[in-house]
Structure formats: structure tokens, C-alpha cells
Amino acid sequence: MHPITIIGTGLAGYTVARELRKLDPNCPLRLITADEGHFYSKPMLSNAFSQHKTPEMLITTPVEQMAEQLQAEILTHTLVTQLEPQWHRLKINEKSLTYSQLVLACGAKPIVTPCTGTVTEKILFVNSLSEYRYLRTALQKAKHVTIIGAGLIGCEFANDLQEGGFSVTIISNATYPLNRLVPTSVGQLLQQVLQERGVTWLLGKTVKHIAPIASARYQLTLVDNQTVATDIVISAIGLRPQVKLATAAGLTVKEGIVVNRYLQTNMPDVYALGDCAQIEGLVLLYVMPLMNAARALAKTLVGQTTAVTYPAMPIVVKTPACPIVISPPPKTVDGQWHIETQGQDIRGLFYITNTQQLAGFVLTGKMITEKMTWLKQLPPLLK
Ligand code: FAD
The missing domain is CATH 3.50.50.60 (FAD/NAD(P)-binding domain)
Known part of the structure; x- marks a missing residue:
């Protein structure tokens, strides 16, 4: 057989x-x-x-x-x-x-950052254990890390590497972090918290060119001609x-x-x-x-033909500086965020237009304890 x-x-x-x-x-x-x-x-x-x-x-x-x-x-x-x-x-x-x-x-597989230059192959991705191994070796000689992309993975690496003692710059064409998943206020909170810890954000910007400079460093030139000198570039613009x-x-x-x-x-x-x-x-x-x-x-x-079902599936954003849990609303759903803010604690509830039906939520800080309450109210993604 x-x-x-x-x-x-x-x-x-x-x-x-x-x-x-x-x-x-x-x-x-x-x-x-x-x-x-x-x-x-x-x-x-x-x-x-x-x-x-x-x-x-x-x-x-x-x-x-x-x-x-x-x-x-x-x-x-x-x-x-x-x-x-x-x-x-x-x-x-x-x-x-x-x-x-x-x-x-x-x-x-990671999407390659579309930019010109003779050293584009030096841009790192971290989507496997061996790539993480490579990153750690590269970090041994580094002080400054640039991350391209402000989605989940970019923000998590920013928090982690800043906490690990590096100067971190994030470049993204989005105007606020996690923009595909959370409302503006939540993204801006994450931006502010990481900025207070020393992360530099270059948002609404795109990398045009990467060139080698002295001492195994790189210079990134953005579309608006701003430049960033860095030791390591990590691309996290999606998979x-x-x-x-x-x-x-x-x-x-x-x-x-x-x-x-x-x-x-x-x-x-x-x-x-x-x-x-x-x-x-x-x-x-x-x-x-x-x-x-x-x-x-x-x-x-094994012969017991079974259909997959998906309950609502929350995502924990691993940014300990600013804890966030998201259950993103399905892309096909038309609705609005209802936001309540108490300092760094935000509750965002996404309701389908003209209904009382919850389709997604985002919680930050102390609000995270409410996760199960809102999760129970969400319909399954695939029944
Ligand atoms: P992979 O783990 O990519 O495995 C693919 C396998 O296929 C590998 O073994 C590869 O060698 C093999 N392969 C491919 N092509 C071939 C070939 N032609 N021949 C032989 N072998 C082949 N998700 C969450 O839910 N929460 C999180 O907090 C979270 N954090 C993440 C953080 C990072 C940095 C990353 C990169 C992802 C994160 N994710 C997270 C996503 C999650 O990790 C992935 O969805 C999941 O690991 C994907 O598993 P997979 O088995 O489908 O793919």
C-alpha cells in the first residue's frame, strides 16, 4: 500500500x-x-x-x-x-x-519588497527557523534595524528587537500600523507606545532603493528621497x-x-x-x-469525510508593550467600528450596518480580559 x-x-x-x-x-x-x-x-x-x-x-x-x-x-x-x-x-x-x-x-512565501539596488538580496525575511538563525547571526554585529512593513509581523519584530536592545525604524506605506486589521485609534496607540520606547516610524512612505555604504551598512532611499542608514533590513510586507x-x-x-x-x-x-x-x-x-x-x-x-468548520478565531498580537487581541471582521462584511477608549485600554466593536450583529472586535490593555465575552457573540466564520 x-x-x-x-x-x-x-x-x-x-x-x-x-x-x-x-x-x-x-x-x-x-x-x-x-x-x-x-x-x-x-x-x-x-x-x-x-x-x-x-x-x-x-x-x-x-x-x-x-x-x-x-x-x-x-x-x-x-x-x-x-x-x-x-x-x-x-x-x-x-x-x-x-x-x-x-x-x-x-x-x-514572503512578498519581496519591490525596490532597486545592487544589495536587494541582503534584505532578510523571517518565515522559518533557518531564517531566524540567519537573522540572529546578522544581529550580532548590528545596532540599527530597519523593518519594512507595519503589519502583525513587522510590529511584533519591532517590539521584540527594540526590547532586545536595537534601534528600530519601521517603514510602511500604510498611514498607521496594523491598518488592515484594526481601526485607526488602535494602530495609533501601538505606534505611540512603541515610539515612546524608541521605535522610529516612517509611515505613508515607500522604499525606492537600497545601496551599500561603508562598514557593511545599507542606505535606504525612500520615494520622497528621505534616506535611512541601517545595519539590517527585514522585509515584512506580507506572505x-x-x-x-x-x-x-x-x-x-x-x-x-x-x-x-x-x-x-x-x-x-x-x-x-x-x-x-x-x-x-x-x-x-x-x-x-x-x-x-x-x-x-x-x-x-481515513474515510470519514468531514467538512471543516471555522469558529470566530481571535489573533493575539505579540507586542507586549501594547497588548492587543483582534478578531478581524470578514472582508466581505459592511459595518462600522464603535470605539470606547480609557487611556491605553480600547474596546473596538465592529457591528454590521443597521444591525446589532457583532462581526469583529479589537481589545487593548485591560480590555483584553473581555475577550471571551465578545468572542461568544461572534458568528462562526464557516458554519
Ligand atoms: P509553513 O510553516 O511555512 O510550512 C511549509 C512547509 O512546506 C515547510 O516545511 C517547507 O519546507 C515545506 N515545503 C514547501 N514547498 C515544498 C516543496 N516543494 N518540497 C518540499 N517541502 C516544501 N499565526 C498566528 O495564528 N499567531 C501568531 O502569533 C503568528 N505569528 C507569526 C509570526 C511570524 C514571524 C510568522 C512568519 C508567522 C506567524 N503566524 C502566526 C502565522 C503562522 O505561523 C502560519 O500560519 C503557520 O505557521 C503556517 O504553517 P504551514 O504549515 O501552513 O506553513
């Missing part, structure tokens, strides 16, 4: 494997990953530095132990180069492997689902790999979940959605 095969050993790949093993301890199982295959919690990457956590300390289960626990073959440092779904096969260069069922858990393999194999791909409520692609016995997948139109690059998807998919893989 050919193994159920999972491409990817991130949280999505490993969670499906664990859920699968709870239901079927014996079926042949193979995981393939381009990286080291150790189990770690990726969200830790953006608040690990100030806690003096080395990449090794972030590994909760080494790959050998994962293979034993899961009773699975795990191929590490192995890039799947082609899918042949019509033959139930995948290829690693010239070598072919046959699967019974295939799960794509290939994650997302895009990894769809290359799927597209080449003729799977339906829009923003991510398109799957239905059963996590099925348009090809028989091929499924997708996690950062690479677009489930019922939703691309949600967070942990909670992939956990829900993994539980449903494991059942489907």
Missing part, C-alpha cells in the same frame, strides 16, 4: 499527521520537507530574540523524534519538484514516489501562498490552492491546508484555521 504523503512539516503538515495517527496508528505515512523538519511553533519567531531564545531552543521536538512519534518516514532537505496527480505520483528531481493520498501543506507546484500540476489556484470544505483540490486524492490553501475563498495565514482544517482533513483521509 502506498503511503499517505504530506508535503510540508510546518504546523499544518505536522498537525494533520498527528491527527491522522490518533485515528489510524498503522497506515503508511510519509512527510517530505525542504527544510530541517524539526517541530517548532513558528509564531515564536517574532518574540524570541528578547527572550534570548536560540533557534535550537525553539525546537520542541527534533525531526528524529517526530518520525518515531508519528511512525512516519520523514524526508528532510528534500524539495518536491513536480506533482503528477493523474498517476498519484510526485517527483523529487528524477526520482518518482507514489502516494495513496497527497496533502499539500507547503506554506506561504503569499506557495502555489508553484500546484499551478504547474494543473490544480486550480487563485490566491491560494483552491479547496472545498473537505480540503479537496480539483484533483482526486489531493488535498491542501495551511498557509498555501484557499478554503471556501478564504486565505487565512494563521494557526487556528490550520488546526481546524487539520482535524477535519485527518478524518477525511
